[in-house]
Amino acid sequence: MLDVSLAAVSALECAVEGISFAADAGVPWAAGVVFGALAGAVLVVRRKWPIAVVLVAIAVTPAQMGFLMAVVGLYTLAACELPRRIIGALAGMSLLGSMIVTFVRVRQDMARGDLGIGDWFIPFAAITISLGLTAPPVLLGMYVGARRRLMESLRERADSLERELQLLAERAEERAEWARNEERTRIAREMHDVVAHRVSLMVVHAAALQAVARKDPEKAVKNAALVGDMGRQALTELREMLGVLRSGSEERRERASVPLAAVGAAAAAAASRAVLDEGEGPSLSGLDELIGQSAAAGMVVDLSVEGRARPYPPEVEQTAFRVVQEALTNVHKHASGAKTYVRLAHRASEIAMQVENEPPPEPGSASSARLPSGGNGLVGMKERVSALGGVFVSGPTDAGGFRVSAVIPSAPRAA
Structure with a gap:
């Protein structure tokens, strides 16, 4: 809507200025109006083809029309992601064209007596007017373009950081899951080592006890004592392990505010060290x-x-x-x-x-x-x-x- 509105205003401006251009050129005023309207309407494609808009504005500068088109076209050109040499060349062409046209018009006005100022005013007016029509839109466009690129860069960087944080969170969750699996495996291995041997011997002695209970009471009593000793040893080791696990869980609850990624990576190693430090584990x-x-x-x-x-x-x-x-x-x-x-x-x-x-x-x-x-x-x-x-x-x-x-x-x- 903005581009269409600007193109309509530019077409109207060029159509009005086309009347005086037709009078100076000796052509019907309708032709000047149509020419101006068509030239001004080019502004509608300023975002897609900014170079074409600037070239059209430079082309109609001798007809003293398309001032809005020149200003908006230079702004759009400077704000685009084009090489600086192209922007500088087109801005220089627009500056030179407007300077020449202004110099000629002011000199003609002074020759007709419309202006009674000294000759020094001719170059001054040409330079001032051309710079006023060219420099502000170019500088503003360059500023807006640089700011837009900076915002896009910051947005891309924020998106990249968000993706990295998401990946880090996923990796932390994977590491935590790995640590939990390692902990479960370690606990299962400890339970197996503690229970399997003791209970296996208890079952063997119980079977022997059953076989000799009537034939050899003294050996049965001895086997029963061995079963009791092994059962107590198994219970002692189980209590030690469960005590370590309970103390470890209480410690983890106290450190619940610590991020999961920091705790999960060392969970298995810490648990293994706790068993060795706190529990009197077996030795050679x-x-x-x-x-x-x-x-x-x-x-x-x-x-x-x-x-x-x-x-x-x-x-x-x-x-x-x-x-x-x-x-x-x-x-x-x-x-x-x-x-x-x-x-x-x-x-x-x-x-x-x-x-x-x-x-x-x-x-x-x-x-x-x-x-x-x-x-x-x-x-x-x-x-x-x-x-x-x-x-x-x-x-x-x-x-x-x-x-x-x-x-x-x-x-x-x-x-």
Whole structure:
């Protein structure tokens, strides 16, 4: 609507000025009116073709028409995203054209006696009028164009920042979800390690207790005492773990105002450290007791240690203990009565362990206690060892038994 209105006003102006142009040129006034109206109407395409509008305005300058078209056309040209040399060239052409036309008209007026001012007024009037018609619209257009480009740049930057913030929020949510999954996996692994071995031995002893209850009361009493001891040990470890989890949840509630992205990334590592710091986790010093419990359940276990024993970081000792514990549990489940060899090697920069069992006395036999298997033991052992930068290998032996091997660096590194 603005462009149509400006074009209508410009056409009317040029049509009126076309009458005097027709009189000076000696043509019918109607032709001057039509010519002026057509020239002024070109302003309607100023946004699409600003160069054409300026060129038309320069072309009709000698006819002393199209002043509005020249001013609006120069403003639009300067505000457009065109090379500065094109804008400068067209503005210079418009300035020169209006200067020449003004110089000639003022000189003619002075020659007819319409103006009684000195000759100095001719160049002064030409320069002043031409600059007044050219400089303000060009400068204003350049200012508006620069401001418009600045606003567009700021808007694009704001949109880009908004997209980046959205991506960061999505990544933070993904990291938080990853941390939650890692925490759930770690808790499940700890629960499995704590419960599986103790309860498996309890079930084995309970089955033995059932078998000898009437035949050998003294052995039944001994097995019952062992079941009670193992149950109390399992409850103690469970209470320690639940206490750590409860204290961790209370700490997270206290830090609820901290952004999720900052807390989620360290959740799993912090929880693991809490278990090691607050709970008295198992260590290699309890390996003899662990093997003794298996031996009491009827398993023949041969322990051999190579190298000089030395203290390791808590996470290394706990992982080594859990690997041996889970391997012995699997022997109870799948190869009851098979002789088992536990080998531990202290090396310069690592600790290696291997648990290998011979084939069971009866091929295909499992524990008489019918222990269930969830299939997560080997996966949990591999996750523990890999988390410390170690290597875990498991599989059947050529003799028909099963072997579990692990090597853990003495200075653990994150996998």
